[in-house]
Amino acid sequence: xxxxxxGGLGYIGSHLSxxxxxxxxxxxxxxxxxxxxxxxEKKILKFSSNITIHYCNIxxxxxxxxxxxxxxxDFIFHFAGLKSVPESHKFPEKYYxxxxxxxxxxxxxxxxxxxxxxxxxxxxxxxxxxKPIYLPLDENHSLQPLSPYGESKVLAEEILKxxxxxxxxxxxxxxxYFNPVGDKLNHFYKEKKPAYLKNLFENILDVxxxxxxxxxxxxxxxxxxxxxxxxxxxxxDDLISGHISAMTYMLKQDSPLWDVFNLGTGxxxxxxxxxxxxxxxxxxxxxxxxxxxxxGDIAISYSNPSKAKDILKWKSxxxxxxxxxxxxx
Numbered sequence: 001x002x003x004x005x006x007g008g009l010g011y012i013g014s015h016l017s018x019x020x021x022x023x024x025x026x027x028x029x030x031x032x033x034x035x036x037x038x039x040x041e042k043k044i045l046k047f048s049s050n051i052t053i054h055y056c057n058i059x060x061x062x063x064x065x066x067x068x069x070x071x072x073x074d075f076i077f078h079f080a081g082l083k084s085v086p087e088s089h090k091f092p093e094k095y096y097x098x099x100x101x102x103x104x105x106x107x108x109x110x111x112x113x114x115x116x117x118x119x120x121x122x123x124x125x126x127x128x129x130x131k132p133i134y135l136p137l138d139e140n141h142s143l144q145p146l147s148p149y150g151e152s153k154v155l156a157e158e159i160l161k162x163x164x165x166x167x168x169x170x171x172x173x174x175x176x177y178f179n180p181v182g183d184k185l186n187h188f189y190k191e192k193k194p195a196y197l198k199n200l201f202e203n204i205l206d207v208x209x210x211x212x213x214x215x216x217x218x219x220x221x222x223x224x225x226x227x228x229x230x231x232x233x234x235x236x237d238d239l240i241s242g243h244i245s246a247m248t249y250m251l252k253q254d255s256p257l258w259d260v261f262n263l264g265t266g267x268x269x270x271x272x273x274x275x276x277x278x279x280x281x282x283x284x285x286x287x288x289x290x291x292x293x294x295x296g297d298i299a300i301s302y303s304n305p306s307k308a309k310d311i312l313k314w315k316s317x318x319x320x321x322x323x324x325x326x327x328x329x
Contacts, residue, residue, distance in 0.1 A: 007080030092148035099152035178264035232302035264303030
């Protein structure tokens with residue numbers, strides 16, 4: 001089976017590509033060509049010479065058509081897109097064009113070249129829920145995103161649902177991630193990126209390694225026990241196993257299907273609780289300073305992952321301490 005991973009040189013896509021390759025699948029990656037991606041390509045190919053990498057912008061229909069003309073694809077994992085909540089407030093049009101219109105163009109190109117049952121797994125986000133009405137968040141919670149990024153994920157999900165409803169040859173799963181952390185593949189994924197694109201674990205590690213003096217904590221007035229926001233962190237290994245479980249489930253179904261699943265641990269940890277865990281495990285003191293809340297941030301967000309456990313036969317295995325211990329290898 002030929003599997004396409006869009007955005008396969010990115011953080012999650014690269015991990016999944018290598019995991020699929022280890023299982024014997026033929027993996028093809030498409031990603032947008034930018035300077036640092038060439039170095040990532042070399043690092044990935046050190047792990048596997050079987051993965052093929054193509055540079056293709058999902059926003060360009062002609063490039064997608066050319067790729068599908070030359071490659072027979074049976075299954076798609078779609079990660080390609082923009083992912084920063086703060087950046088999306090500055091450039092909402094860019095997020096719409098890439099995350100929504102790009103997804104639509106990918107679907108059209110795939111549909112033209114594959115007349116069989118098309119299986120498609122979409123990288124969605126817990127940001128689709130917005131401010132929780134109740135906790136933990138399950139898949140039936142209303143969708144009220146607070147950022148253009150979250151809105152783009154909702155719109156992409158809607159396009160996918162309409163595609164499933166109006167065409168009889170699509171199987172689609174949307175996986176709503178909570179907060180992915182960690183890097184277990186020998187730390188090959190070391191992309192230079194600004195702090196606002198880094199997750200909390202990465203920013204804490206920058207302080208521990210002396211790359212910056214203090215951790216910036218946004219908000220100290222939330223209605224939580226220590227006044228900092230609470231999030232559901234999920235280790236990259238667990239996230240990847242969730243994708244493998246989703247694929248296994250889809251391949252067992254002979255008829256079209258549509259569904260959405262949370263991928264999270266079901267536990268929430270505050271910023272300060274996470275910071276203290278790093279301090280305890282690495283016997284260090286981490287300096288920090290408070291700043292105002294960021295637009296679109298909410299106080300508490302954590303998942304109810306029981307649906308994925310019941311249907312996909314998947315559950316997370318890493319707790320907070322295990323995640324923190326794994327961050328440095």
